Amino acid sequence: MGGxxxxxxxxxxxxxxxxxxxxxxxxxxxxxxHLAVTAAGTERARASVQTLLHVxxxxxxxxxxxxxxxxxxxxxxxxxxxxxGGYWQCLSKDDSxxxxxxxxxxxxxxxxxxxxxxPEGHMDAMVLQVxxxxxxxxxxxxxxxxxxxxxxxxxxxxxxxxxxxDWTEFQVVPDIKGAVLVSGVYxxxxxxxxxxxxxxxxxxCPRRDxxxxxxxxxxxxxxxxxxxxxxxEVLVAVAQHDSPEFRRQSQEYSQALRAAGxxxxxxxxxxxxxxxxxxxxxxxxxxLTQVILNMISRA
Numbered sequence: 001m002g003g004x005x006x007x008x009x010x011x012x013x014x015x016x017x018x019x020x021x022x023x024x025x026x027x028x029x030x031x032x033x034h035l036a037v038t039a040a041g042t043e044r045a046r047a048s049v050q051t052l053l054h055v056x057x058x059x060x061x062x063x064x065x066x067x068x069x070x071x072x073x074x075x076x077x078x079x080x081x082x083x084x085g086g087y088w089q090c091l092s093k094d095d096s097x098x099x100x101x102x103x104x105x106x107x108x109x110x111x112x113x114x115x116x117x118x119p120e121g122h123m124d125a126m127v128l129q130v131x132x133x134x135x136x137x138x139x140x141x142x143x144x145x146x147x148x149x150x151x152x153x154x155x156x157x158x159x160x161x162x163x164x165x166d167w168t169e170f171q172v173v174p175d176i177k178g179a180v181l182v183s184g185v186y187x188x189x190x191x192x193x194x195x196x197x198x199x200x201x202x203x204x205c206p207r208r209d210x211x212x213x214x215x216x217x218x219x220x221x222x223x224x225x226x227x228x229x230x231x232x233e234v235l236v237a238v239a240q241h242d243s244p245e246f247r248r249q250s251q252e253y254s255q256a257l258r259a260a261g262x263x264x265x266x267x268x269x270x271x272x273x274x275x276x277x278x279x280x281x282x283x284x285x286x287x288l289t290q291v292i293l294n295m296i297s298r299a
Contacts, residue, residue, distance in 0.1 A: 004190045004245060015245035016194045018153070018183075018274035022241055034275040038091070041098025041282045049104050051097075057136035060116060063129060065137075066093050068100035068110040076145035078177075078296050079109045079137065083130060085153030085183075085278070089118040089199045099150075099281035102289050108296060109144075111137065115158075118199040123188075123218045127161045134162065134174045146177040146299050150292065152278040156184025160220035160253065163234070177299045180292055182237045183246055183274050186253035187222070188215035190245065221253055227261035233295060234264040237288060241273035267291065 004012060014020055019027035045068060046053070052067040070077050080103055084096045096112035103110050115121065115129040137144065151159030160181055167173045191197055192211050202214040216222055234257055238250035254266040269277055269288065280286040 003248070009193070012190060012245075013194050015243045016185075016191060016196060018243060018246065021243045022273035022275065024273060024276070030273075030275055034279065035091075035095065037275075037279045038095040038098050041279070042095055045097040045100040045282075049097075049100055057133045058129065060129070062092070062114040062116050062121075063133075064093065064114045065133060066097055066112040066114075068097055068104050068112075070104045070107045070109055072107060074107060076143045077107060077109050078146045078148060078299070079111055079141075079144050080148045080150050080292065080296075081111045081113060081134065081137070083113050083115075083149070083151035083155035083158045085151070085155045086117065087196050087199075088121070088123065088126060088154045088157075089196075092117070098279070099289075101282065102284040102286075103293070105284075106293055106296075108148075108293070119201065123200065123202055123214055126158060127218055130158045130162060131165055131170065134176075135170050135172045138172050138174050144175070146296070147174050148177060148292070148296060149179040150182070151180075151184065152182045153184060153274065156181040157186060157188070157220065160184060160186055161218060161223075163232075164220060164223040164225055176232045178233045178235070178295045180235045180237065180288075180295070181250075181253075182278050182288070183239055183242050184236075184250065184253070185246070186220045186249050188219045191215065221249075221256055224253075224256045224260045224262075227257075227263075231262055233298075234262055235267055235291065235295065236264060237267040237269055237277070239272045239274055239277035240268065240270050242277075243274075246274065 019030045050069040055065045084091045093112040093114035100110040113133045115126050149159040202211040236250050236254040254264050257264040
């Protein structure tokens with residue numbers, strides 16, 4: 001078989017533990033540091049940007065959006081929809097506004113999506129919630145001029161699942177013009193054999209399917225649609241100091257998209273790890289910030 005299947009249980013745990021691969025901080029402090037950085041950045045954004053917070057897109061407690069509006073609100077405006085990471089079991093939209101200031105200053109609205117995390121939430125529901133949040137945006141804000149997805153880690157997985165959506169059942173087709181997938185997981189099967197599934201418990205779903213069935217139907221690698229002429233541009237980004245497994249998943253997913261006819265680029269970001277690769281989106285000069293703005297300006 002090769003690859004992750006040949007790893008020992010301990011090695012697989014290591015490869016799917018992003019905190020163990022950063023040269024900046026030890027694994028016991030880097031997650032706390034990440035939480036502090038994103039929370040402080042979001043607080044600064046809320047203090048400096050026009051916002052509409054806790055907008056419900058459904059009836060669930062976490063089914064809410066935070067919207068950060070552009071400085072100069074033109075007649076129509078592009079929207080970056082940010083889907084947070086946290087291995088589907090921590091973080092929230094309330095820590096997800098840190099990237100807004102550089103974007104809103106250039107006329108781009110930013111929407112942070114809340115969704116049910118484990119153990120309350122299960123994988124099928126999370127995917128559906130993110131899809132429903134986009135339907136809500138389209139229906140409530142007709143002035144949106146193109147949607148750009150941006151997800152980090154577990155959020156990149158959820159954003160990738162959006163790309164595989166059959167929108168006919170929703171009776172709305174969001175105008176998704178771009179997707180930026182940062183340090184994501186696109187095949188969930190290895191996750192089943194790690195500590196991550198302790199909280200996710202992918203066998204716990206209304207359909208009572210096996211863990212493997214849940215993982216397979218929610219793995220973007222297994223559901224890459226053939227690109228249509230209107231297919232969006234996709235950027236798959238990965239950090240230099242992501243684990244080899246995270247790097248492999250990004251490379252293989254970008255290859256799968258390309259093989260299906262998508263316009264896709266793979267960006268290998270030097271000098272960053274799984275955490276500051278996304279934290280730095282608060283900086284105007286950060287390469288990924290500039291790449292996102294360039295993607296939006298080309299549309």
